[in-house]
Amino acid sequence: MILVDENTRVVVQGITGGQGSYHARASLEYGTKVVAGATPGKGGTLFDDKIPVFNRVEDAVKETGANASLIFVPAAFAADAILESADAGIPIIVCITEGLPALDELVVNRHLAEKGACLIGPNCPGITSPPGRCRLGIMPGYIHKPGNVGVVSRSGTLTYEAVNQLTELGIGQSTVVGIGGDPLPGSTFVDILKLFQADPDTNAVILIGEIGGTNEQAAAEYIKSKMTKPVVGFIAGATAPPGRRMGHAGAIVTGSASRADEKKKALAAAGVAVVESPAEIGITMQRALKAKGLI
Numbered sequence: 641m642i643l644v645d646e647n648t649r650v651v652v653q654g655i656t657g658g659q660g661s662y663h664a665r666a667s668l669e670y671g672t673k674v675v676a677g678a679t680p681g682k683g684g685t686l687f688d689d690k691i692p693v694f695n696r697v698e699d700a701v702k703e704t705g706a707n708a709s710l711i712f713v714p715a716a717f718a719a720d721a722i723l724e725s726a727d728a729g730i731p732i733i734v735c736i737t738e739g740l741p742a743l744d745e746l747v748v749n750r751h752l753a754e755k756g757a758c759l760i761g762p763n764c765p766g767i768t769s770p771p772g773r774c775r776l777g778i779m780p781g782y783i784h785k786p787g788n789v790g791v792v793s794r795s796g797t798l799t800y801e802a803v804n805q806l807t808e809l810g811i812g813q814s815t816v817v818g819i820g821g822d823p824l825p826g827s828t829f830v831d832i833l834k835l836f837q838a839d840p841d842t843n844a845v846i847l848i849g850e851i852g853g854t855n856e857q858a859a860a861e862y863i864k865s866k867m868t869k870p871v872v873g874f875i876a877g878a879t880a881p882p883g884r885r886m887g888h889a890g891a892i893v894t895g896s897a898s899r900a901d902e903k904k905k906a907l908a909a910a911g912v913a914v915v916e917s918p919a920e921i922g923i924t925m926q927r928a929l930k931a932k933g934l935i
Contacts, residue, residue: 642790642815642835642842643732643758644708644767644774651676651697651706651730653713653721655687659736660712663778664691667710670781671772676700678709698728708732710766710776715739718762722748722826726755734776735826738763745824752826759826765796765818779803779816787812788934789925790836792829793848794821794855795876798918802846802874805922811929814842821850829859837867843934844870846925847912849903851877856903864910870928873912874921875900 650667654660655677664687668674676694677687683695694700697709709725711718711734718737725733733752740748740762752759760767766777770784780800785807793799799818806813817832819825829847836842845867849856856875863871878900908914915924929935 641769641773642832642839643760643817644769644776644815646671646773647673648708648732648774648776649673649675649704649706650708650710650774650776651678651700651704653678653697653709653711653725655679655691655693655712656682657712661687663710663712663736666781667775670775672774672776675704676706696728697724697730701728701730706730708776709734711735711737711762713737719744719748722759722762723751726752726757731757732776733757733759733826734764734766735759735761736764736766736778737761738822740822742823745822745826749824749826758831760817761820761822761826763822764820764825765799767818768813768816770813770816777818779818783807784816785810785812788814788841788843789929790814790839790842790845791816791848792832792836792845793818794850795848798848798874798876801918802848802921806846806925809922809926811922811926811935814839823853829855830862833859833862833867837869842869844872844925844929844932846921847871847873847907848921849873849875851875851900851903852898854897857897857906860906860910860912863907863912870932871912872921872925872928873904873907873914874918875903875907875914876918
């Protein structure tokens, strides 16, 4: 597993809001150690009569030993929330919020690099470590199964689709990471692939990309030169018209390299088993694992 485990202690920023409270409860039900909330002006209260809420993340870290943060705050305040976590010494930060301006993301990423903190997101579904170790985000916990396939994806819904296909085939996951679909994500494919390559609990990886940018080409270069584990890939957005945003802020074709066909070519040249339909992700991974004698 990577990034999070059963010892991860989570502070939820925005725990008193609608989404924050809902997913804090869902994470608790999954087995996540949610130890604190942080909402300015609500310090000194209890969430669900048991989880202390603090005005500042720094106070939550000092009082509860929180070592990961999960952010559910409006876009206008999300960048400050990320910076607050980093300044409080939180090493793993997951920001679910979408709609952050690219300039804010640039400032955040530079600051986090200086602090040595890892950001997943923004505009992402987060991280899940089955079985019931840690759900740091919004993924449906019940579809996950413990195992040895890592999943990294720019798409939230396709993350769930891939995981569900694996589970139905009896193939479990080591860690599932949704990096988000923004142009300047806190963590890239390469960042996560490096962790999966070094992880003894991960035998193979599913990579789900989409149109826009060149993140997938960078992943292909890393896979070709460094990865020894089989990788199955899918690129969403093959039929998207050039110049039109397709849901995610980063999913816009502005040049030949950002097209789906170019990304698929790069991944295939790196030895990735690229599928044409999301319906083929699970069965293709099953074949790859059998070919390697891993199942």
